[in-house]
Amino acid sequence: MKLIFEYEEQTTGYLSDENISIGLPNELIRNELPLPNVSEIEVIRHYTNLSKKNFGVDLGFYPLGSCTMKYNPKINEDVAALEGFRNLHPLSKENCIQGSLQLMWELEQYLKEITGMDTFSLQPAAGAQGELLGLMIAKVYFKQKNKKRAKVIIPDSAHGTNPATAAMCKYETIVIPSDIRGNIDLQKFKQSLNDEIAVVMLTNPNTLGLFEENILEVCDLAHNNGTLMYCDGANMNALLGITRPGDQGFDMIHLNLHKSFSTPHGGGGPGAGVLGVKSFLSDYLPLPRIIKQNNKYIFDNTKEKSVGKIRSFYGNFGMLVRACSYIMSWGSNIRKVSEHAVLNANYLLSLLKEVYDLPYNRKCAHEFVISSEKFGEKSALNIAKRLLDYGFHPPTIYFPLIVQEALMIEPTETESKETLDRFAFVLRSIAHELRENPQVVNGAPYTTPVGRLDEITAARKPNLRWAPPK
Amino acid sequence: MDFIPTTEKDRNEMLKQIGVNSIDDLVKEFKPAFTRKLNLPEPMSEFELIQHMQMLSKKNIILKYFLGAGSYNHYIPSAVNHLLMRGEFSTGYTPYQAEISQGTLQAMYEFQSFICLLTGMDVANASLYDGASALSEAVLLSSSYNRRNHIFVNEGLHPQYFEVLKTYCNAADLELTNEIDDKTSCVIAQNPDFFGNIENLRYLAERAHKVGALFVICVVEPTSLAILKAPGDHGADIVVGEGQSFGIPINFGGPYLGFMAVRDFLLKKIPGRVCGMTTDNKGNKGFVLTFQAREQHIRRERATSNITTNQGLMALASTIYLALMGRNGLNTVAKLSYGRAHLLQEKLVGAGFEALNKKPFYNEFVVRAPKSSKKITSSLFKKGILGGLELGDDKMLICCTEMNTVQDIESFVSVIGEVS
Numbered sequence: 001m002k003l004i005f006e007y008e009e010q011t012t013g014y015l016s017d018e019n020i021s022i023g024l025p026n027e028l029i030r031n032e033l034p035l036p037n038v039s040e041i042e043v044i045r046h047y048t049n050l051s052k053k054n055f056g057v058d059l060g061f062y063p064l065g066s067c068t069m070k071y072n073p074k075i076n077e078d079v080a081a082l083e084g085f086r087n088l089h090p091l092s093k094e095n096c097i098q099g100s101l102q103l104m105w106e107l108e109q110y111l112k113e114i115t116g117m118d119t120f121s122l123q124p125a126a127g128a129q130g131e132l133l134g135l136m137i138a139k140v141y142f143k144q145k146n147k148k149r150a151k152v153i154i155p156d157s158a159h160g161t162n163p164a165t166a167a168m169c170k171y172e173t174i175v176i177p178s179d180i181r182g183n184i185d186l187q188k189f190k191q192s193l194n195d196e197i198a199v200v201m202l203t204n205p206n207t208l209g210l211f212e213e214n215i216l217e218v219c220d221l222a223h224n225n226g227t228l229m230y231c232d233g234a235n236m237n238a239l240l241g242i243t244r245p246g247d248q249g250f251d252m253i254h255l256n257l258h259k260s261f262s263t264p265h266g267g268g269g270p271g272a273g274v275l276g277v278k279s280f281l282s283d284y285l286p287l288p289r290i291i292k293q294n295n296k297y298i299f300d301n302t303k304e305k306s307v308g309k310i311r312s313f314y315g316n317f318g319m320l321v322r323a324c325s326y327i328m329s330w331g332s333n334i335r336k337v338s339e340h341a342v343l344n345a346n347y348l349l350s351l352l353k354e355v356y357d358l359p360y361n362r363k364c365a366h367e368f369v370i371s372s373e374k375f376g377e378k379s380a381l382n383i384a385k386r387l388l389d390y391g392f393h394p395p396t397i398y399f400p401l402i403v404q405e406a407l408m409i410e411p412t413e414t415e416s417k418e419t420l421d422r423f424a425f426v427l428r429s430i431a432h433e434l435r436e437n438p439q440v441v442n443g444a445p446y447t448t449p450v451g452r453l454d455e456i457t458a459a460r461k462p463n464l465r466w467a468p469p470k
Numbered sequence: 471m472d473f474i475p476t477t478e479k480d481r482n483e484m485l486k487q488i489g490v491n492s493i494d495d496l497v498k499e500f501k502p503a504f505t506r507k508l509n510l511p512e513p514m515s516e517f518e519l520i521q522h523m524q525m526l527s528k529k530n531i532i533l534k535y536f537l538g539a540g541s542y543n544h545y546i547p548s549a550v551n552h553l554l555m556r557g558e559f560s561t562g563y564t565p566y567q568a569e570i571s572q573g574t575l576q577a578m579y580e581f582q583s584f585i586c587l588l589t590g591m592d593v594a595n596a597s598l599y600d601g602a603s604a605l606s607e608a609v610l611l612s613s614s615y616n617r618r619n620h621i622f623v624n625e626g627l628h629p630q631y632f633e634v635l636k637t638y639c640n641a642a643d644l645e646l647t648n649e650i651d652d653k654t655s656c657v658i659a660q661n662p663d664f665f666g667n668i669e670n671l672r673y674l675a676e677r678a679h680k681v682g683a684l685f686v687i688c689v690v691e692p693t694s695l696a697i698l699k700a701p702g703d704h705g706a707d708i709v710v711g712e713g714q715s716f717g718i719p720i721n722f723g724g725p726y727l728g729f730m731a732v733r734d735f736l737l738k739k740i741p742g743r744v745c746g747m748t749t750d751n752k753g754n755k756g757f758v759l760t761f762q763a764r765e766q767h768i769r770r771e772r773a774t775s776n777i778t779t780n781q782g783l784m785a786l787a788s789t790i791y792l793a794l795m796g797r798n799g800l801n802t803v804a805k806l807s808y809g810r811a812h813l814l815q816e817k818l819v820g821a822g823f824e825a826l827n828k829k830p831f832y833n834e835f836v837v838r839a840p841k842s843s844k845k846i847t848s849s850l851f852k853k854g855i856l857g858g859l860e861l862g863d864d865k866m867l868i869c870c871t872e873m874n875t876v877q878d879i880e881s882f883v884s885v886i887g888e889v890s
Contacts, residue, residue: 004580004793014547014799016872020809022697024830027670030699034587037796044549047790050573051558058557067563071473075516077555084527089535089543090723091859093851099529100722113509125599125724126779136641164773168610169641211500241508243500258779262473266783267574268564268596268743270725286637308637312540312602312630312712313723325523329471331513339493340474346496347484363488363496388569396566416475417484448569451750458748458760462737464593466583 001053004046005466010039034468053449054267055393061419063348065367065396065408066159066207068237068259073329076263076322085321090313094298100317101297105290107324114327114334115233115253116246117276121285123315127234130254130273131165131201134230136307137252137277137284138199139169141228144305149198149227155184157207157400159232171198178402182210182360184218193225203232204245205365207400207408209345211238219249228252228281236260237412238342238366241335252277260337261323272319286310340413341366344420348411351424355431359403367410369403375434378442380405383430385452386444390426471516533856534878536814538834538869539664540601540628540690541723542715544803545873547794550717554787564743564779568758574782575757578745581789588695589709590702591731596743597785598728598777601712602631605688606638607741607775608710608730609656612684613644614774615739618655620647622683624674626663628690654683656708661687661701662694665867666811666834667827675705684708684736691715693871694832696804708732717791718784727784741775806872807833810879814870817883826865834869836861841889849889855882 022029038046056062062069080086084099094101108120124130135152142149152171154162156178163173174192179185184202200222205211212218219229231245231253237260239245245253257263258271265271277285287306288299330337342365349358349368356370372379384394384407396408411420433441445451476484481493490496514522535543554560558573565571565578578596585594598604609621621644623632635658639646650657657678662668671687678685687701689711695701701709713727714720732740738761746760795803811833819825822840839846843860850857855878858868870879 001576003576003583004789005583012794012796012798014795014802016802016806018806018809020805022805022808023812024668024697028668028699028830029697030695030703033696033797033801035584035792035797035800037798038793040547040549040794043790043793044553046793047553047573047577048556050576051553051556052573053570053576054558054562054573055567055570056557056559056561058561062563064563064566069561069563072561073471073473075471075519078520079523081551082523082527084530084532086719086721087532087543088530088722089533089537089720089856090541091537091539092531092533092856096531096533096856097722099526102529103526110510116504125603125781126777128776128778129599129603132641132776136637139641161776161778164776167773168776170643213499216501239500241504242497243502243504247502247504256779264560264783265563265779266560266781267562267571267786268782269779270599270781270784271779308640309630309633310603310637311600311634311724312628312726315723316725317722318719318725321523325519328511328514328522329473329516329519330510332507332510333472333513334508334510336472336474339497340476342496343476343481343484343488343493346488346490350488363490363499365500384567385569388567393570394567413474413476417480445569449572450569450754450756451752453568453750453756453758454748455758455760458746458758462593462760463747464582464737464744464760465579465586467586 001049003466004038005036007036007038007042009037010042012037013040060391060393061415061423062393063395063409063411064393065410066234068410068412070262070412071414072262072264073326076325079325080318080321098297101290103324104320105292105297107320110327111255111274111276114240115276116244117253118279119282119285120274120276122274122320123286123310124254124273124275125311125316126269126271127254127256127273128161128165129310130275131161131232132168133275133310134252134254135165135169135171135199137281138228140284140307141281142198149196151196151198153192153197153200155202156402158201158203159207159234162201162232181213181362182208183213186214189218190221193221197225197227199228199230201230201232203235205235205238208360208369209364209367210360210362211365215248234259235366238338240338242338251281257319257323262326263319263322270316270319272316272323337413344411344413344415348409348420348424352427355428367408369406369408371403371405372407373405379434380407382441382444383407386430386441388445389447392423392426533854535856536858536868536870536874536882537856538691539859539867540630540712541720542691542871543720543873544693544715544871546717546719549794550787550790553790554783559786560783565759568756572757575745577786577789579747579757581785582745584789584792585729585731588692589731590700591709592734593737593740594729594731595740596745597780597782598730598742599781600724600726600728601690602634604710604728604730605631606635608686608708609635609644610642610774611708611739611741612656615736616655616682618653619644620653620655622647622650622654622657624659626665626667627658627660628664650677650681650683652681654681656684656686658686658688660690662691662832665827665836666831667829668698668832669829671704686710691833693804693807696800707736713788716788718787725781725784727781727788742777742780803872807870810870810874811835814868814879814882817879821883821886833871834867836865836867839864839866846886846889849885853881853885857882
């Protein structure tokens with residue numbers, strides 16, 4: 001399809017008859033604005049046709065591990081689009097923003113109850129920014145206590161963002177291997193703990209889809225060492241109403257509202273990566289905080305220990321509205337979400353474990369990792385591409401890094417048994433193809449708008465933009 | 471509401487296949503078990519939910535805004551939202567599987583192109599969270615490029631951007647300083663600045679480059695780019711900014727859209743996602759995420775940015791907005807915003823206000839009020855107008871866009887006349 005820049009010049013609609021002259025000196029103004037003029041109908045067709053080359057949860061099963069691609073209820077879009085939310089200026093006076101503040105304050109209460117934490121900041125724009133805020137808080141916390149702690153412990157199964165976040169805060173990362181049951185290796189963990197360790201960052205359930213069996217002991221050991229426990233809450237969809245990270249002993253947790261709380265992923269955002277902390281860390285959260293006083297909601301800017309702001313205004317408010325709507329739809333029944341996320345994952349696992357290898361033979365949480373190593377190198381990639389021909393989005397592949405030819409599968413609770421059965425059938429058929437006729441799999445996909453793309457040339461000879469012909 | 475399709479019969483069959491008796495058997499190792507029911511509201515039907523949310527949204531009071539300061543109330547063509555709401559766009563994730571994400575990827579490529587054309591830069595990424603964190607990412611990039619740790623910020627930076635920058639600098643052990651010297655990693659200037667001033671920043675680019683520092687221009691009101699000289703032509707090495715003005719509602723502060731564009735020599739350092747054009751195995755044109763083997767994977771312990779999920783759908787909104795407006799439409803928006811702001815300033819000066827901008831301005835300006843700005847603001851409020859941002863006792867930062875009609879401007883001025 002041609003680019004929007006390649007249409008011939010057309011008459012457009014957003015014009016005005018007003019004659020306004022710009023009284024600025026030449027050194028400040030531009031000579032030309034090289035943008036296209038395309039009519040509205042052509043723009044509509046252009047992007048509608050582009051949308052047809054995409055895949056989303058609305059089109060089919062999307063078991064992308066660790067991303068929680070569940071159904072995004074449409075009502076939440078209507079709620080977020082309400083005039084009173086959408087058209088509110090963030091610097092309006094407090095008497096004009098009571099509805100938004102109430103929504104944010106109530107969302108904080110719900111998240112506290114769900115996680116067992118004491119205070120939340122809704123400011124972080126995505127999970128990675130929540131992590132960053134968590135480590136910023138740790139850094140300021142130890143600095144104010146005059147403690148030099150320069151290292152962070154992260155297990156080898158962690159999300160890639162964890163060590164990257166540590167690096168942004170100038171922390172050195174100590175990687176701890178996993179044991180044979182897929183937990184953090186407790187012996188190695190104990191040996192690594194010393195007075196230089198500021199934070200332990202754990203994902204629970206971890207990226208193998210396994211609940212950390214020693215979590216209570218890990219938290220105790222860390223706390224006795226004066227170390228903070230950080231929970232990467234990307235996998236919270238397994239735990240709602242079943243167990244709470246705050247009760248497990250974590251001091252901080254970020255939640256990806258676009259995962260567990262179903263705000264649409266938008267082709268790569270916007271998300272929201274809210275951060276919850278225990279009370280001894282509350283004063284370090286970004287400003288402003290929202291407090292309720294005499295039935296009014298007000299901003300509190302008085303906390304001197306605060307790390308500061310991490311983005312403008314108050315966060316991705318529109319995503320907070322959607323997540324709040326989602327939580328209110330479920331209300332006190334929200335445990336059912338995680339129960340069915342775990343049920344669906346274990347069911348699918350039981351249908352696949354005879355055909356693919358299961359590196360850790362345990363019941364899984366809301367997702368699981370299988371390996372296609374026995375089908376040879378690149379088999380996970382080839383299976384992923386073959387799945388496209390059957391109308392499924394592939395699982396996350398080659399992650400976590402500690403499993404060879406990993407396929408990380410997260411069905412979510414919103415999928416029916418019928419869909420899971422069909423997906424398992426297809427994955428078994430692909431295994432059969434791999435044994436009988438592997439070139440069919442290795443050459444896939446055949447039915448997509450484009451075939452496999454040349455990523456090497458894309459990186460070696462970058463073409464990253466359109467430019468006007470000279 | 472319930473969004474789970476599993477029937478009782480399904481559940482029993484599934485448990486049997488797994489080999490357990492109940493769901494509780496599957497979660498018994500999740501410790502400590504939470505034994506009571508969560509203290510959350512009673513579940514709501516769709517009807518109850520929308521009623522509740524309508525009630526909440528009506529507790530907010532929407533005014534006619536003569537206020538910008540980082541959040542600009544521009545008109546959004548209806549078509550933008552119709553396209554954004556397509557599930558094909560909104561319910562996918564980061565386009566890891568390029569073969570079934572060509573729509574999102576091509577739109578990203580177009581977004582990157584629009585940003586380059588508007589900023590006069592060589593390459594752009596696929597978005598960052600917002601303008602303030604984008605500026606902070608620029609500083610991290612700069613420091614990682616030249617291994618220096620002093621940052622110079624020109625006056626006139628949005629105060630919230632400054633706050634965010636400070637937070638990021640503290641974490642990364644970078645120092646905000648008042649001198650430009652051989653320790654300076656980068657020099658930052660906002661244009662138009664927080665008070666609306668526009669200036670030729672060549673002199674600052676030269677000062678930065680003379681000491682081997684990078685020059686960063688921050689754009690908070692990007693419709694200005696339709697008429698103003700491109701930041702690249704001021705000598706910027708990095709341009710960052712806020713894209714909210716391009717088709718994104720003010721939405722109480724988010725989600726917005728951070729962007730970043732750089733010169734070619736910084737290409738490999740740019741944070742976040744980047745989309746590139748390539749070909750498929752049959753020679754057809756196609757798009758992929760590129761430079762993916764960088765920070766999240768191979769070099770993650772030495773990363774300078776951790777960003778993954780960005781503001782994808784907001785970048786798409788901006789792309790569609792820019793496509794719909796086109797050259798002529800965007801030019802109209804900029805001219806009207808400029809014209810309305812200058813008309814209002816002229817009328818306020820006529821009503822006894824003092825114009826405080828010593829330099830040319832675009833669509834925001836500062837005035838000193840002849841009377842208490844608090845009184846003026848509250849009189850305007852009674853007429854349904856938010857008259858700007860109070861800066862201290864008697865100064866106000868005022869903004870106009872094409873949404874502030876000539877009648878609105880007249881009623882603004884007539885209220886001023888009535889304040890005693």
